[in-house]
Amino acid sequence: MFDALSDRLERIAGRLRSRGRLSEADLDDALVEIRTALLEADVELGVVRGFTDAVRSQCTGEELSKSLTPGQQVIKVVHEELVRILGGETLKLTYASRPPTVVLLAGLQGSGKTTTSAKLAQWWKQQGRNPLLVGADLQRPAAVEQLRILGAQAGVSVFSEPTDPVSVAQAGVNEARRLGRDVCIIDTAGRLAIDAELMEEVRRVSEVTQPHYTFLVVDAMTGQDAVATAKAFHQTLELDGVIVTKLDGDARGGAALSVKEVVGRPIVFASTGEKLADFDLFHPDRMADRILGMGDVLSLIEQAERTMDHDAVTKSATRMMEGRFTLEDFLEQLQQVRKLGSLGGIMKLLPGMSKEMRQAADQIDDGEISRVEAIVRSMTPTERDDPSLIDGSRRVRIAHGSGTSTQDVNQLLKQFREMQKMMKGMVAGGAMTPGGGPMGKLGALRGAKKSLGALGAVGGGDGEDMAPGLAELFGGTGGPPKPVAASTAAARATSPGSPKGGLTGKKKKKGGRVTPPKGR
Amino acid sequence: MTALLIIVVGVLVVALAVALIVRTRGRGSPPQAPAASPIAEPPTAPPKEPAAPGTSTTPPGIDAAAPAGLRDRLAKTRGVFSALRAGRSRGAIVAGTFDELEEALLRSDVGVATTDALLxxxxxxxxxxxxVGPDQLLDALRADLVDLLEIEQRWDAATDVELARSDPNAPSRDDELVEPVGRALCxxxxxxxxxxxxxxGVNGVGKTTxxxxxxxxxxxxxxxxLLAAGDTFRAAAAEQLAMWAERSGAEIVRGAEGADPSAIVFDxxxxxSARGNDLVLADTAGRLHTKVNLVEELKKIRRVADRPPGKVTEVLLVLDATTGQNGLVQAKEFADAVAVTGVVLTKLDGTAKGGVVVAIQRDxxxxxxxxxxxxxxxxxxxxxxxxxVDALLG
Incomplete structure (x- = not known):
């Protein structure tokens, strides 16, 4: 629904290109796009202003790197700045010399405090600690009940009593001490920052329990109001850190940036799912990618790892690289990819997808996959291995078998041939040559830039080689050739748009690939 | 279409395969993946909006209007319009006036696109x-916003998609919550x-409350x-609803945790129908609109609920006022999936303005x-x- 910043900058990049350095006017254009992108990502307006100012001062007059387009250069600065703000100093969790270490969770209603409490408890348990959960949310019906159930799932006992929040918290800490627990996590009721009475209550809870860590729980979907809330809680409670929840949705999560900037306390944990295990330390670089809308590749890959059959994928990938990609492999891949969810949804997670490509992805009817599957399944194994066997009468048979028409079968075969060609082109393009070479190369890349970079390298390296194939592909079916060209261009241009350390070096390495690959 | 599909699959396969391989190879280096430890499916969902028992001061029953209450509670003036006021003395729209209006709209989560269009x-x-003059300008903006929020109002008929989101069964609007057009519940x-x-709605917006x-x-x-405790996922969600049922004297149908929500709604x-209840209020588990299988589950709940004698006359999307621009995405996805008929904007008593509903109504x-x-x-x-709108503009 919203354009990624990388796409926005790409659009104005044409004007920025081929100049020695960023002019003031270029930068103005770029900053307008950055501002819009950040606002659409729910970064607070004041924070956005400060941010664009910082980017301006960093970009002004900066020598343009030869290997980056000006658009990419700006993205690089933005990304670095985002990581700098989101990362900053990290919270080193230490434990009280006299246990228990008391942890207090506070936040608005529905931000996810109760669930987060249980997740934290489980996390600490995995760290070899022995936590106790204290249910001090006596306000919402059945909140303590919920905590008890979650506690049971995490294997952590829960303490609560129906008195008042302050005494429960106090009694909870005493109980933790009595039981010899080393961590005591206090879940409080959700409250609005402007509710003076309830804010006073949580202040008293904090006063009597003297928590070692006070965390604000913030919903990743929060809009501009995140700042007001965070400020108020920080004034009342002296926060030590922030926990961002519901990061498994598609919200860009700009609230995290706002809160970090305003409160000046680190974001410690990220909660990314409904299961207790979906909880981990916060990764600033991933959040930066996300705010920029560069596609949450790491999450996609993790999802892929969880759901896809690793051996099957590796096998077909190897075959693909060796140029022996058959319809059988295609079918298998199709099923693997399908496990990840709707194709359109997955496409959106990939970086370097142009807007046109995204829109096209939106239009993909997943029912279409079933048809393609049906056609392939109507072929004999021999035919799948060698589609050139398929003559007129076989076509008719396949069409009958799959309930489609011979045109459909023809089209599929044609597309498949094109895809095979494309893959060969990619292999020849140098991103993946048969044998161990590419792995080493990609592995090395990963060292510098992690998978995102590697992915980008695939898209980027093949931009030139892929375009003709794709254009043909679309030309053949009367489809719009422009979006594809644009998309590959974008893929090439934005792929290094995750500028982390070692970017320039990598780009230089790639410089050798400008000449057309021999394989084609 | 097929062409596109194959390309998409091709690109995906290549990308994912390479990524997987790279990651496997790179396992030697410090793992970045979160602890995906094989914990056995502990179903959890962030808690929903709490509710204080019996703190009501208003008489029970339907306060169709309650205008004073709304205004009092919403009136937290921001006082940002200094340039507007400065201009007022001179009777002119000065530089910075538009900036201030823009700021007010953006800070209320109205969103960039809608704000730009309005301005x-x-x-x-x-x-x-x-x-002419700042007063007229502010009034005009106010009027535009109100117009935008009126039912059946279309921002731009040429660009807008078909907006016929009203209930397909065209039910009569004879509810007590009477309001000019279509604000009533069917x-x-x-x-x-x-x-x-x-x-x-998504998790923690306040559906149960x-x-x-x-x-x-x-x-x-x-x-x-009759209440249907269709949130069988979040721990203690049914208990929470049962407490509300007790307070209102409504009956409740609930099932075991992890039961099929469609079955509960069906029951x-x-x-x-057997007891002659007028109305079933069906709760559902909070779910992110990005979770394909959960959205499918929701579609099924709707289908089952719509089977005679049942008739789904309202599908209400519950939206938290603190939600930012993602609210628009949520509304679109839920509307596509289950033909939402209206929005319930919760937690508007805080400092959040909930301006994203302007974009939702517009788009x-x-x-x-x-x-x-x-x-x-x-x-x-x-x-x-x-x-x-008054609250939105401070």
Whole structure:
């Protein structure tokens, strides 16, 4: 629904290109796009202003790197700045010399405090600690009940009593001490920052329990109001850190940036799912990618790892690289990819997808996959291995078998041939040559830039080689050739748009690939 | 289409395969992947909006209007319009006036696209001398926003998609929550028909609490209400709803944790039909609109609820006022999946303005029907565009 910043900058990049350095006017254009992108990502307006100012001062007059387009250069600065703000100093969790270490969770209603409490408890348990959960949310019906159930799932006992929040918290800490627990996590009721009475209550809870860590729980979907809330809680409670929840949705999560900037306390944990295990330390670089809308590749890959059959994928990938990609492999891949969810949804997670490509992805009817599957399944194994066997009468048979028409079968075969060609082109393009070479190369890349970079390298390296194939592909079916060209261009241009350390070096390495690959 | 599909699959396969390989190879280096330890499916969902028991000061029953309450609670003036006021003394629109309006809109989560569109129109009118002076400008913006939020209002008929989101069954609008057009909640008064209102939304927006409040109001209005505890996922969600049922004297149908929510809704409709309940309020588990399987589950719940004698007369999207631009995405996805008929904007008693509903109405034609203003059982009132806009602009 919203354009990624990388796409926005790409659009104005044409004007920025081929100049020695960023002019003031270029930068103005770029900053307008950055501002819009950040606002659409729910970064607070004041924070956005400060941010664009910082980017301006960093970009002004900066020598343009030869290997980056000006658009990419700006993205690089933005990304670095985002990581700098989101990362900053990290919270080193230490434990009280006299246990228990008391942890207090506070936040608005529905931000996810109760669930987060249980997740934290489980996390600490995995760290070899022995936590106790204290249910001090006596306000919402059945909140303590919920905590008890979650506690049971995490294997952590829960303490609560129906008195008042302050005494429960106090009694909870005493109980933790009595039981010899080393961590005591206090879940409080959700409250609005402007509710003076309830804010006073949580202040008293904090006063009597003297928590070692006070965390604000913030919903990743929060809009501009995140700042007001965070400020108020920080004034009342002296926060030590922030926990961002519901990061498994598609919200860009700009609230995290706002809160970090305003409160000046680190974001410690990220909660990314409904299961207790979906909880981990916060990764600033991933959040930066996300705010920029560069596609949450790491999450996609993790999802892929969880759901896809690793051996099957590796096998077909190897075959693909060796140029022996058959319809059988295609079918298998199709099923693997399908496990990840709707194709359109997955496409959106990939970086370097142009807007046109995204829109096209939106239009993909997943029912279409079933048809393609049906056609392939109507072929004999021999035919799948060698589609050139398929003559007129076989076509008719396949069409009958799959309930489609011979045109459909023809089209599929044609597309498949094109895809095979494309893959060969990619292999020849140098991103993946048969044998161990590419792995080493990609592995090395990963060292510098992690998978995102590697992915980008695939898209980027093949931009030139892929375009003709794709254009043909679309030309053949009367489809719009422009979006594809644009998309590959974008893929090439934005792929290094995750500028982390070692970017320039990598780009230089790639410089050798400008000449057309021999394989084609 | 097929061409596109194959390309997409091709690109995906390549990308994922390479990524997987790279990651496997790179396992030697410090693992970045979160601890995906094989914990056995502990179903959890962030808690929903809490509610204070019996803190109501307003009389029970339906406060169709409650205008004073809304205004009082929303009136937290921001006082940002200094340039506007400065210009007022000179009777001119000064530089910075538009900036201030823009700031007010953006800070209220109205969103960049909607804000730009609104202000572009105003700029045009100022240039054409249709608007003179800062007071007129502010009034014009106010009027535009209110217009935008009126039911059936279309921002731009040429660009907007078909907005016919009203209930396909065209039910009569004879509810007590009377409001000019279409703000009312639909109830069909036909023998042999059990009305079902379905509540959907992401985690922690206040679905269960909204149902609790609405159950009480509807019961006070003389309807016999049955609650369906369709949130079988979050721990203790059914208990939470049961407490509300107790408060409102409504019946409740619930199942075991982890039970099929569709089955519970089905049972609820059967029971309501047999006992002659007027209305079933069906709770659902909070779900992110990005989770394909959960959205499919929701579609099924709707299908089952719509099977005679049941009839889904409202599908209400519950939206937290603190939600930012993602609210628009949520509304679109839920509307596509289960044909949402209206929005309930909760937690508007805080500092958040909930301006994203302006974008939702503009882009999707989904009206806000109810507003949640607090934790008391009667803090749920009919949405009033004028008051909402007043609060939005401070």
């Amino acid at each position: 572009a129109d105003l700029r045009r009118r100022v240039a054409a001398k249709d608007i 109830v069909v008064d036909e023998p042999g028909v059990t009305n079902v209102w379905l509540f959907v 909204t149902i609790g409040k609405l159950a009480r109001q509807q019961a006070a209005a003389g309807r016999s209400v 609820a409709v059967q029971r309501a 999707l034609g989904l009206p806000v029907k109810l507003v949640g203003l607090g934790e008391g059982p009667d803090d749920l009132v009919v949405f009033d565009p004028v008051e909402f």
